[in-house]
Amino acid sequence: MGAEIGHFALILAxxxxxxxxxxxxxxxxxxxxxxxxxxxxxALLQLLFVATxxxxxxxxxxxxxxxxxxxxxxxxxxxPLAYRLGATWGSHEGSMLLWVLIxxxxxxxxxxxxxxxxxxxxxxxxxxxxxxxxxxxxxxxxTSNPFLRLFPAPPEGAELNPLLQDxxxxxxxxxxxxxxxxxxxxxxxxxxxxxxxxVDAAWARWVRPWVLAAWTTLTVGIAFGxxxxxxxxxxxxxxxxxxxxNASLMPWLMATAxxxxxxxxxxxxxxISWTLLLAxxxxxxxxxxxxxVRSGVLNSVHAFAVDSARGAYVLAFCVLATGTALGLYAWRxxxxxxxxxxxxxxxxxGVTLNNLLLVVATGAVFLGTFYPVLYDLMxxxxxSVGPPYFNLVxxxxxxxLLVIAGFGPLLQWKRDEIKPLLGRLAGPLLIAGLAFVxxxxxxxxxxxxxxxxxxxxxxxxxxxxxxxxxxxRLGAKDAGLSWSLLRATPPAAWAVALAHLGLGVTVVxxxxxxxxxxxxxxxxxxxxxxxxxxxxILLDSLGPAIGPNYxxxxxxxxxxxxRGPPVLTSERRFYPSSQSQTIEAAIGASLIGNLxxxxxxxxxxxxxxVRMWNHPFVGWIWGGAAFMALGGLxxxxxxxxxxxxxQPSRRPRLAGAAA
Amino acid sequence: xxRLAFILPVLAFLGIAxxxxxxxxxDPKILPSMLIGKPLPAFDLPDVRAGSGxxxxxxxxxxxxxxxxxxxxxxxxxxxxxxxxxxxxxREGAVPLHGLNWKDKGDAGARWLTQFGDPFxxxxxxxxxxxxxxxxxxxxxxxxxxxxKGVVRYRHVGPVTPEVWTSKLEPxxxxxxxxx
Numbered sequence: 001m002g003a004e005i006g007h008f009a010l011i012l013a014x015x016x017x018x019x020x021x022x023x024x025x026x027x028x029x030x031x032x033x034x035x036x037x038x039x040x041x042x043a044l045l046q047l048l049f050v051a052t053x054x055x056x057x058x059x060x061x062x063x064x065x066x067x068x069x070x071x072x073x074x075x076x077x078x079x080p081l082a083y084r085l086g087a088t089w090g091s092h093e094g095s096m097l098l099w100v101l102i103x104x105x106x107x108x109x110x111x112x113x114x115x116x117x118x119x120x121x122x123x124x125x126x127x128x129x130x131x132x133x134x135x136x137x138x139x140x141x142x143t144s145n146p147f148l149r150l151f152p153a154p155p156e157g158a159e160l161n162p163l164l165q166d167x168x169x170x171x172x173x174x175x176x177x178x179x180x181x182x183x184x185x186x187x188x189x190x191x192x193x194x195x196x197x198x199v200d201a202a203w204a205r206w207v208r209p210w211v212l213a214a215w216t217t218l219t220v221g222i223a224f225g226x227x228x229x230x231x232x233x234x235x236x237x238x239x240x241x242x243x244x245x246n247a248s249l250m251p252w253l254m255a256t257a258x259x260x261x262x263x264x265x266x267x268x269x270x271x272i273s274w275t276l277l278l279a280x281x282x283x284x285x286x287x288x289x290x291x292x293v294r295s296g297v298l299n300s301v302h303a304f305a306v307d308s309a310r311g312a313y314v315l316a317f318c319v320l321a322t323g324t325a326l327g328l329y330a331w332r333x334x335x336x337x338x339x340x341x342x343x344x345x346x347x348x349x350g351v352t353l354n355n356l357l358l359v360v361a362t363g364a365v366f367l368g369t370f371y372p373v374l375y376d377l378m379x380x381x382x383x384s385v386g387p388p389y390f391n392l393v394x395x396x397x398x399x400x401l402l403v404i405a406g407f408g409p410l411l412q413w414k415r416d417e418i419k420p421l422l423g424r425l426a427g428p429l430l431i432a433g434l435a436f437v438x439x440x441x442x443x444x445x446x447x448x449x450x451x452x453x454x455x456x457x458x459x460x461x462x463x464x465x466x467x468x469x470x471x472x473r474l475g476a477k478d479a480g481l482s483w484s485l486l487r488a489t490p491p492a493a494w495a496v497a498l499a500h501l502g503l504g505v506t507v508v509x510x511x512x513x514x515x516x517x518x519x520x521x522x523x524x525x526x527x528x529x530x531x532x533x534x535x536x537i538l539l540d541s542l543g544p545a546i547g548p549n550y551x552x553x554x555x556x557x558x559x560x561x562x563r564g565p566p567v568l569t570s571e572r573r574f575y576p577s578s579q580s581q582t583i584e585a586a587i588g589a590s591l592i593g594n595l596x597x598x599x600x601x602x603x604x605x606x607x608x609x610v611r612m613w614n615h616p617f618v619g620w621i622w623g624g625a626a627f628m629a630l631g632g633l634x635x636x637x638x639x640x641x642x643x644x645x646x647q648p649s650r651r652p653r654l655a656g657a658a659a
Numbered sequence: 660x661x662r663l664a665f666i667l668p669v670l671a672f673l674g675i676a677x678x679x680x681x682x683x684x685x686d687p688k689i690l691p692s693m694l695i696g697k698p699l700p701a702f703d704l705p706d707v708r709a710g711s712g713x714x715x716x717x718x719x720x721x722x723x724x725x726x727x728x729x730x731x732x733x734x735x736x737x738x739x740x741x742x743x744x745x746x747x748x749x750r751e752g753a754v755p756l757h758g759l760n761w762k763d764k765g766d767a768g769a770r771w772l773t774q775f776g777d778p779f780x781x782x783x784x785x786x787x788x789x790x791x792x793x794x795x796x797x798x799x800x801x802x803x804x805x806x807x808k809g810v811v812r813y814r815h816v817g818p819v820t821p822e823v824w825t826s827k828l829e830p831x832x833x834x835x836x837x838x839x
Contacts, residue, residue, distance in 0.1 A: 082679050168662060309772070319676045326669035370675075373682035499832065604764075611688050 003068045006056025007147040010097075013104065014137040014146050016042045020107070029124035036123040040111035043126055046133060047108035054101045057146055058088045067153035070146050072092060076577050078549035087160045092294060092310075093146035095173060099290075102174075102181040106210075107133060110185065110236045117206060124192035125185075132184055135317045138438040143310045159549065159578040160361045168228030175221030176248055180286035183251060184212025186258060187283035187325065190276045194328045199276065199278065199336060204266035206530035207279070209636055211262060215255040216632030222248050223625035231585055234611045236596045238513070238621055241390045246290030250362050254282035257358040260351045268413060270339030270348050277329060284322040285362070288510040291315055292369075343415035350408045364393040395449070401457045405503060406432075410470075415509040424470065429460035435459075442538035443515075450515020453507055460504025464497035468548035495635035502627025506527030509620030512593075518614045525607040533595065534560030542608065550575045550582075555599045555608065559587055563590035570599045594618050667728075684753040691759055692791045694803075694811040699728075702792040707760040708803045714825070716757055716783030720763040725835040726755040727828070728803040729779070729819070732763050733771035741818035742775050749778035751761030761791045761799055804828060807836045823827065 020042035027035025439451030570586035600609035706713030760768035
């Protein structure tokens with residue numbers, strides 16, 4: 001019964017989405033408050049029905065209703081409850097339902113809290129959102145219905161892929177989807193603005209919280225995914241340039257660009273059409289990412305079951321949504337007023353350069369990701385593009401970007417001078433320069449790139465510190481004044497400092513792992529010792545272990561000397577119902593580096609192949625992402641945004657006051 | 660001129676969409692083999708079922724009619740998936756089927772065949788994986804279609820399922836049998 005209720009709710013939501021779009025557009029055209037109100041009600045109801053459908057599916061998974069085909073394919077009675085629930089979005093059909101749920105959540109939030117917006121503008125935004133919702137609900141209903149029944153119901157289901165049975169499944173996809181789908185709001189805002197033919201500082205202030213929220217969740221989502229890959233895949237890589245990883249990186253790069261250009265638009269009224277273009281492209285890249293995962297165009301570890309009918313639907317949808325938006329852009333944007341002027345050395349110019357670099361980097365990732373398709377089209381045949389290409393194009397672009405990211409927050413609006421700017425940043429410049437020279441002397445020219453990375457990291461950590469030190473006048477040696485300035489620091493200032501500092505922390509991690517990782521492979525039996533990375537490691541025992549739905553071969557290591565936790569365990573797990581294996585690496589994590597041990601098959605003499613890695617500062621990669629996300633949250637808390645942002649109390653709006 | 664800058668994004672996007680539409684029709688899992696259209700590289704391997712009087716497998720055995728060469732290993736889970744179907748092919752006498760026991764230790768391959776059944780006419784034992792390298796094997800299971808003259812005509816990566824058989828291998832074998 002539950003599946004039918006869910007299916008019916010999904011159909012109702014589809015109809016409501018179409019209704020929402022039609023009524024809202026019509027209402028906006030006629031400036032009819034009643035029609036617009038109807039559109040808003042439809043958005044709220046749509047959330048109710050999609051949530052019902054999602055709940056019905058989750059319930060079917062929780063109760064192991066194997067008469068639902070999706071449950072039978074992805075759940076098994078030996079699977080723990082958390083992973084049965086996680087399996088709700090561990091499959092293609094279920095993940096689409098999660099996508100739609102988050103989309104309707106955004107639509108409802110706009111309808112509920114968007115009353116601060118101009119009524120006709122909100123109606124057009126809801127109209128666009130309704131169309132997006134209808135397209136995805138249609139996709140779910142027509143090509144990947146999660147509620148199909150099986151008759152007769154099988155007595156037992158097939159297990160969810162064991163690699164997915166991990167806490168990462170509970171957090172990583174929902175956060176990523178929050179990010180992807182959050183960008184749909186920016187897209188809807190851009191399209192609505194293009195329809196109306198007007199964009200102003202107020203527009204930027206409304207759109208920024210949505211972009212910030214999307215960017216923050218995307219940042220955390222990507223970091224969780226990277227960390228998951230690090231500990232689950234068993235060889236300690238944290239980024240693979242896999243097509244689907246790239247599909248999440250591209251919207252992130254675009255959202256980062258959008259975040260900065262919207263700031264310029266809000267503060268200075270410049271970069272108007274550029275910001276609109278970025279808003280359209282950021283969401284389009286999310287859509288293309290969806291296409292990538294579900295169409296089977298490219299091979300990837302993440303790809304769901306390949307089905308070209310689904311691919312055709314998503315591609316058609318991509319073309320319609322992005323094509324229409326970009327067509328609208330080509331038609332309407334030239335008539336919009338051009339923004340304020342700014343000098344070649346100014347915060348605006350810095351953000352423009354930042355945007356250009358981010359867009360070029362996105363283009364490079366895009367090209368590398370889709371090159372196999374392009375190659376097949378032009379020359380025929382299959383190739384794959386690996387990390388060497390991405391490192392070659394991405395690293396130089398990012399070095400430039402990191403250099404200007406340090407300057408950016410200390411640049412002045414409108415016009416700045418080179419000498420005072422360098423004076424303001426003398427400290428960080430000195431630190432970075434010293435770090436570079438000292439690094440080269442210590443590690444030699446062979447590790448120039450890694451040393452440069454470390455120096456850039458130091459630069460990016462020192463520059464925001466300098467920014468705050470200036471704000472708090474720490475140089476004035478007046479503790480009372482500094483304290484009161486510190487307490488009066490607005491969240492927006494914290495946001496900039498935290499986010500840029502986070503970037504620096506991540507860069508330190510990347511450079512340290514890239515340049516100074518060490519590894520060792522050896523055969524060990526119980527009682528054997530190994531010297532590695534300043535530690536003495538003893539393989540204490542090797543024996544079987546039983547988990548809820550797997551059997552494991554467990555190796556217990558003792559770290560006799562050296563830092564890190566004293567006991568580490570690594571497992572090779574065998575999942576009988578899916579006949580597959582996973583490796584749980586032993587990770588001794590600390591602030592300055594991780595010891596990573598994974599264990600291979602046993603040989604005839606009862607010994608195992610042990611691989612050990614020393615990953616210096618690897619945790620900083622994700623720690624930096626946490627700082628960036630904190631920055632995003634701080635920015636969301638800023639009063640400046642809350643004033644212009646949607647809020648229920650009908651205070652007179654201060655449109656344009658801050659511009 | 661300024662107008663053009665605004666039209667450019669939509670034009671570029673439509674171009675990309677065209678490429679993606681093309682991509683929809685291709686299967687990224689097809690890895691073309693360098694060997695296709697070339698004679699099978701020379702090998703002469705002992706039988707995996709040592710002492711059973713088996714004749715082993717050599718490249719010259721692939722003569723006279725189209726045959727299949729299946730690369731398998733006891734440690735390979737997908738091989739177990741395709742095994743029942745290979746057994747069916749053998750029972751039905753659909754095509755001469757030879758096996759290459761790839762990178763297996765000791766008598767693991769022989770035990771595997773005893774336990775699950777032996778669909779092969781001849782089985783070569785390649786413990787070092789040397790012949791696998793010559794064949795360009797990237798992982799087990801893989802299945803090669805070799806024509807009556809000993810030329811490699813097709814390489815299938817992954818388990819042979821009934822669907823693969825009816826859509827790819829069987830039509831190809833029918834065509835090859837019709838060749839002069």
